[in-house]
Every structure is written in C-alpha cells, then in structure tokens.
C-alpha cells in the first residue's frame with residue numbers, strides 16, 4: 001500500500017468523522033437514526049475506488065469499535081456493533097467496495113450511471129444487510145423492519161444524488177481521475 005493510499009484512507013476516515021458532527025435525526029418509532037454518514041459510504045467507493053473505499057470504511061469502523069466517538073451523535077465503542085444499527089454499519093465496507101468496483105468498470109463516466117449504482121447497489125446493499133440485523137436485534141418480524149426503514153428512503157435518495165454528482169464532477173477532472181481511480185487497482 002502506497003503513502004498516497006494510506007493518506008486518502010486516513011482523509012476519508014476523518015471525513016466520516018466530520019459527517020458525524022452533524023447530529024443524527026432520532027425517530028420515535030425506531031432506534032436507527034437518520035444520519036449524514038451514509039453519504040460518506042456512498043462517496044468512499046466512487047472517490048477512492050473499490051479497495052481503498054472498503055479499507056477506509058473498515059478503518060473507520062475499527063476506530064469506532066476502539067471507542068472513538070466518530071458516529072453521529074458522538075457514539076462509539078463495541079456496543080454499537082450489537083445494537084439495532086449493527087447491520088447497517090457492517091454493510092459500509094462491502095457497499096463502498098461494490099460501488100467502487102462498478103464505477104471503475106464504466107468505459108464512459110455518466111452521471112446517470114453513477115446515480116444508478118448508488119441508488120441500486122449502494123442503498124440496496126446497506127438495507128439488505130441492515131434490515132435483517134435490525135429485525136433480529138429488535139426481535140421484530142422482517143416485514144416490520146422493512147416498514148420501519150421506508151422512512152429513510154427519501155433522505156437516502158437525496159444523499160445518493162449528492163454523492164453521484166460529487167463523484168461525477170471529481171472524476172471528470174483527468175488529473176483527479178488518474179490519481180484516484182487508476183492507482184486504485186494497485187492496492
């Protein structure tokens with residue numbers, strides 16, 4: 001792993017921490033908050049590429065597990081990995097990886113392609129892992145957990161749109177594209 005890779009991964013962990021400074025929106029009917037940090041997950045793969053994106057999420061989760069309160073609302077520690085949000089958190093590395101992999105496969109970068117990846121694979125994977133774990137931890141039927149999660153969709157669509165636009169604009173720059181994407185596969 002090169003210095004550039006380690007620097008970018010560290011920067012992204014810091015960025016996730018900065019997004020965590022925005023207070024979560026707590027809901028009365030579910031313990032899983034609305035948080036801006038999902039924007040960071042969607043950006044990680046697109047901006048850093050698959051492997052660095054996944055690594056940035058793994059390092060972020062390890063730092064959180066070590067007790068550093070980087071999650072929105074100043075949360076951290078092992079406890080969050082056995083709570084209702086655990087599945088969502090654990091989905092972050094895989095989600096960043098898959099987004100990065102798919103975006104790096106495009107021959108031509110188009111905003112719609114990136115948006116499609118973020119909306120389908122990105123949001124879908126987070127929910128696919130997060131919702132069953134939430135149902136299991138809360139001892140509620142899967143269908144009930146799916147119903148509870150509908151509230152996140154408008155915000156997540158907005159975050160996917162913002163992430164797609166930012167990734168599109170960043171990768172449109174040849175210099176940034178070469179630095180971020182072409183070096184990514186060497187990891």
Ligand SMILES: O=C(O)CCCC[C@@H]1SC[C@@H]2NC(=O)N[C@@H]21
Nearest residue numbers: 033034035038071072085088152
């Ligand atoms: O910080 C945590 O405890 C993890 C929160 C997970 C939040 C999930 S991710 C998908 C959905 N979108 C949100 O804004 N909140 C939920």
